[in-house]
């Protein structure tokens with residue numbers, strides 16, 4: 001169950017037909033199931049309730065890069081979640097959604113002074129520092145601002161997450177985090193700075209992990225480092241284990257949440273620290289579809305194309321990561337023959353392809369289709385490429401539905417661009 005199911009031959013988001021959503025809000029649009037997000041959160045929480053005592057439950061800081069719509073963040077906040085942010089924009093979104101600052105952690109290799117200062121001003125829970133120059137900068141800025149910055153050093157454990165190269169973050173060739181052999185001296189230095197409060201360590205080894213073994217190896221490296229730090233009387237009170245648990249886009253194995261929680265129980269819990277998790281995809285991927293309309297069915301020389309009104313600017317994952325998303329017709333009421341399509345968007349790139357050689361019921365222009373499992377890294381990666389307007393976003397909860405992000409207005413975009421006066425002089429300047 002993903003919050004989307006066929007009822008009387010029509011694909012529904014919970015109790016609402018996607019045909020009704022398309023008629024009301026037009027396509028392309030993202031449609032999210034609030035119920036399914038709650039179900040995923042409950043599944044993660046329940047795995048940890050089984051594994052750890054009540055007083056040791058982790059803070060779940062949703063990695064809002066996966067989907068930073070304010071309504072969804074608000075829903076997460078209602079369930080006790082915080083956020084993992086990577087920019088001042090995500091901080092602003094989290095605060096606007098009502099996430100308390102003491103549930104916000106700030107990751108990312110390139111925080112600007114402005115972003116650091118606003119995080120300090122808001123009093124967020126923790127800043128995950130990714131390099132020596134960043135730690136030095138943070139100490140200076142915090143001292144100037146008269147604040148004590150709460151710090152975790154992001155460990156790069158050099159563990160192969162066995163996922164797509166573009167979403168691997170914990171190998172020593174990746175830009176993220178600090179190598180294990182540099183943590184000790186940096187932590188020591190940080191502990192001596194009056195403007196820093198060294199809370200502990202963080203890490204995030206990659207996304208869409210489908211095996212537990214890389215987590216085990218990374219947790220063990222983290223635990224060994226905690227023991228080294230403590231052997232020097234350095235205080236370690238918080239460990240942030242990152243996100244990365246994968247979902248089933250196609251034929252991957254299902255995330256073993258109990259197994260993951262058991263690893264945390266066995267390796268991290270004995271260290272008696274606060275525990276923070278940063279799941280993104282796990283909580284929202286299944287809970288969203290990109291609802292789109294077939295513009296044309298084109299018979300090419302060699303292939304048959306289903307040309308949709310959604311493109312790679314709306315959902316970038318297939319073009320960026322060659323990732324798989326099932327595509328389903330919304331209306332399955334009539335029996336039809338099946339045929340093979342390349343499913344593509346209108347963007348002028350060959351990479352604007354959602355799937356090749358997909359066998360589907362024969363479809364006609366004007367019909368609706370849903371690109372499944374698009375709730376994570378969908379809208380949050382959308383762009384204006386080809387001067388297209390990213391999709392609207394709709395939230396469904398039972399029989400209720402609401403627009404949670406309206407489409408941009410083309411005029412608002414055009415208004416932001418200016419032709420400098422001096423450009424008018426150009427032909428004269430050239431002839432002078």
Ligand SMILES: Cc1ncc(COP(=O)(O)O)c(C=O)c1O
Pocket residue numbers: 063065066084107108169204206207208209242243244245278279280281282
């Ligand atoms: C620091 C950090 N934490 C958490 C996440 C969330 O990862 P996922 O969506 O795989 O859970 C990411 C994703 O790239 C990340 O960079």
